[in-house]
Amino acid sequence: MARRLSVASTQPQHRVAPAPSPAPSPWWRDAVVYQVYLRSFADSDGDGIGDLRGLRQRLPYLAWLGVDAVWINPHYPSGGADGGYDVVDYRAVDPDYGDVSDLEALVDDARRLGLKVVLDVVPNHSSDRHPWFQAALADPDCPEAGRYHFAPPSEEPPNNWRSLFGGPAWSRTPDGRWYLHLFAPEQPDLNWRDPAVAEDFERTLRFWLDRGVAGFRVDVAYGLYKDAGLRDNPGSYSPTLFGHGPEQAMTWNQPEVHDVWRRWREICDGYPGTMLVGEVCLADLDQVALYSRPDEMHQALSFRLLKSPWGAAPFAEAIAGALDAYGRVGAPVSWVLGNHDKERQVTRFGGGELGTARARAAALLTLALPGSAYLYAGDELGLPQADVPDEAKRDPIFHRSGGARAGRDGCRVPMPWNTTPGVGFSPEGAAPPWLPVPADWARHAVSVQSGQGGSTLTLHRRALALRRAHPAFGSGSPTVTTRGDVLTVRSVGSGEAVRCVVNMGSETVLAGCPGQVLLASTAQVRRSGGTVALPPDSAVWVLED
Known part of the structure; x- marks a missing residue:
C-alpha cells in the first residue's frame, strides 16, 4: 500500500475562487532561478576571473535554457577572504567584475531576454576592511x-x-x-542593535532596486541578531544534519530578526515585482518557514533535499515536511538541490555513472515540485565535484581547518563552455583561471552537450520547457506517496494532473502510470500500456489522461 504523506496544508495560497479577471501569480512563486558564481561563470577580459560582461555575453544561453531569473553571488568590492562574502562597499561593484554601469547593462540585457536579475546581499557581517x-x-x-x-x-x-x-x-x-566573527576573522559580525546598521542597509536595498534588480537573496538571513547578553551556547558546536538547532540558541534565529524582514518587505513592496529570498539554515522546518510569512520575505530556501541521503523515504519526508511547513504560512517552497557551498550532486550521489543517473533523476523530481527551484550553474551539465589541488585552494574552510575539511573550491571551478584548451571560460591568450580547470572538463562543455539528445543539458532544457507548458508542475496541489523504493509526486492544477515517479532503489520496478510520458531521465525507461518500467535511479514525468 502506498504511504501517503500529509500535504493537506499545501494548497497554494494564490489559487482563490475564480474571478472575472484574476491577477497573475507573482513570478517568483514558481520561478526557476539560475545561480551564477560570478567569478567562475565567464571571463570577458582575459584576467582569469569571471565578470559581469562575461555574464552578459552568456545571457542568451540562459534564455535558451529556459530559466526565469539569474541570482548572482556577491559582486561587491571585497577583502577576498571568503569568495566575496566579506564586503567592503555594499553600493559598488568590485573592479574584478566591472562597475555599476556594467550591472545596469546586465539588468537591461536580461530584461530584453525575459530574465530577471537577483543580487546577493550580505547583512550579517562585513569585511574587516570596511x-x-x-x-x-x-x-x-x-x-x-x-x-x-x-x-x-x-x-x-x-x-x-x-x-x-x-x-x-x-x-x-x-x-x-x-x-x-561567526565566519572568518576577516568577516566581523555587524551589530544590528545599532540603528545605523539597519539604516545603511535600507539605503543599499534602494540603491540596487533603483537600478532595476528584481530582488535579493539574503545571506545568513537567520543571523544578524545575537543574544543581547552574549551568553554561552547551551551545547557543543554540532549543528544537526539539516541545520542549526538548540545547541546554537544564542547565535542564530533571535526573534528580533523578523522585524528586519518586515521592514525589508515594506521596501520591496514599493518596487512592484521584486522579491526577497532568505538563506535560513535551521534544523526546524517550521522555524524556517516563518521567515516567509506574508509580511516577511517572499521565500526562504529549503535545503532538505540538498542534505538528504539518496532514498525514497528520506526524500519523501523532506518534500512533504517542507510542503506542510511552508503551506502553514501560505508560502511556496523554494527547492534547492545544489549550490556554491555544497559538494556537486553527481559526486554527492555516488559519482560516475551512478551519481550522474541519480542527479538526472533528482533534477526531474525537483523541477516537478510545486514552488520555485534554484539551479546552480553547472548542475545542468552534470558537473562532478572537481579535484582542486591543495596548493590552489582558496576557501577559508580548508585553511582554517588545517586541511581537515576539503572546503568548497571543488564546486566553484570555472564553467566549461566549449572544447578549446581553456574550455571557453576566458578569451584566447588569457591568464590562467583563478581556480584550475580539470583536464577532462571539456567533455562536459555546453557546446558538446547542446548537440546531444540524451545529454544532461538537453534533459534540463526539455524539463524547463515542459514545466512552463504544464503549470501543474510549478503551481499544482501535490500529493506525495512512496511504495518501497518508488517515490511519486502527483500534482493537480490548471485543469490537468501530472506526476513524477522516481525509482530510488537498485532493481527495475513497474509503476502504474496511465497517461502520456512527457520526459524520462534515461532512455531505458519503457512504457507498456498503463505501466512504466523504471530502471534503478531513474525518473519519469507523466501527463495523466
Whole structure:
C-alpha cells in the first residue's frame, strides 16, 4: 500500500475562487532561478576571473535554457577572504567584475531576454576592511565601533561561540579587544542593535532596486541578531544534519530578526515585482518557514533535499515536511538541490555513472515540485565535484581547518563552455583561471552537450520547457506517496494532473502510470500500456489522461 504523506496544508495560497479577471501569480512563486558564481561563470577580459560582461555575453544561453531569473553571488568590492562574502562597499561593484554601469547593462540585457536579475546581499557581517571596522580599530569610542560586537580585553573570549569555518568565533584587535566573527576573522559580525546598521542597509536595498534588480537573496538571513547578553551556547558546536538547532540558541534565529524582514518587505513592496529570498539554515522546518510569512520575505530556501541521503523515504519526508511547513504560512517552497557551498550532486550521489543517473533523476523530481527551484550553474551539465589541488585552494574552510575539511573550491571551478584548451571560460591568450580547470572538463562543455539528445543539458532544457507548458508542475496541489523504493509526486492544477515517479532503489520496478510520458531521465525507461518500467535511479514525468 502506498504511504501517503500529509500535504493537506499545501494548497497554494494564490489559487482563490475564480474571478472575472484574476491577477497573475507573482513570478517568483514558481520561478526557476539560475545561480551564477560570478567569478567562475565567464571571463570577458582575459584576467582569469569571471565578470559581469562575461555574464552578459552568456545571457542568451540562459534564455535558451529556459530559466526565469539569474541570482548572482556577491559582486561587491571585497577583502577576498571568503569568495566575496566579506564586503567592503555594499553600493559598488568590485573592479574584478566591472562597475555599476556594467550591472545596469546586465539588468537591461536580461530584461530584453525575459530574465530577471537577483543580487546577493550580505547583512550579517562585513569585511574587516570596511570603513566602519577600520574606524573602530582606530578609535574604540567612535560611533562605528557600536556597529560591531566588541568586548574589552581579557584573557579568555567573552563566550564559547565557535566559528562556522573552524576555531573560536572571537579574535583580538591590536589593542587587545575581542571582536565577534561567526565566519572568518576577516568577516566581523555587524551589530544590528545599532540603528545605523539597519539604516545603511535600507539605503543599499534602494540603491540596487533603483537600478532595476528584481530582488535579493539574503545571506545568513537567520543571523544578524545575537543574544543581547552574549551568553554561552547551551551545547557543543554540532549543528544537526539539516541545520542549526538548540545547541546554537544564542547565535542564530533571535526573534528580533523578523522585524528586519518586515521592514525589508515594506521596501520591496514599493518596487512592484521584486522579491526577497532568505538563506535560513535551521534544523526546524517550521522555524524556517516563518521567515516567509506574508509580511516577511517572499521565500526562504529549503535545503532538505540538498542534505538528504539518496532514498525514497528520506526524500519523501523532506518534500512533504517542507510542503506542510511552508503551506502553514501560505508560502511556496523554494527547492534547492545544489549550490556554491555544497559538494556537486553527481559526486554527492555516488559519482560516475551512478551519481550522474541519480542527479538526472533528482533534477526531474525537483523541477516537478510545486514552488520555485534554484539551479546552480553547472548542475545542468552534470558537473562532478572537481579535484582542486591543495596548493590552489582558496576557501577559508580548508585553511582554517588545517586541511581537515576539503572546503568548497571543488564546486566553484570555472564553467566549461566549449572544447578549446581553456574550455571557453576566458578569451584566447588569457591568464590562467583563478581556480584550475580539470583536464577532462571539456567533455562536459555546453557546446558538446547542446548537440546531444540524451545529454544532461538537453534533459534540463526539455524539463524547463515542459514545466512552463504544464503549470501543474510549478503551481499544482501535490500529493506525495512512496511504495518501497518508488517515490511519486502527483500534482493537480490548471485543469490537468501530472506526476513524477522516481525509482530510488537498485532493481527495475513497474509503476502504474496511465497517461502520456512527457520526459524520462534515461532512455531505458519503457512504457507498456498503463505501466512504466523504471530502471534503478531513474525518473519519469507523466501527463495523466
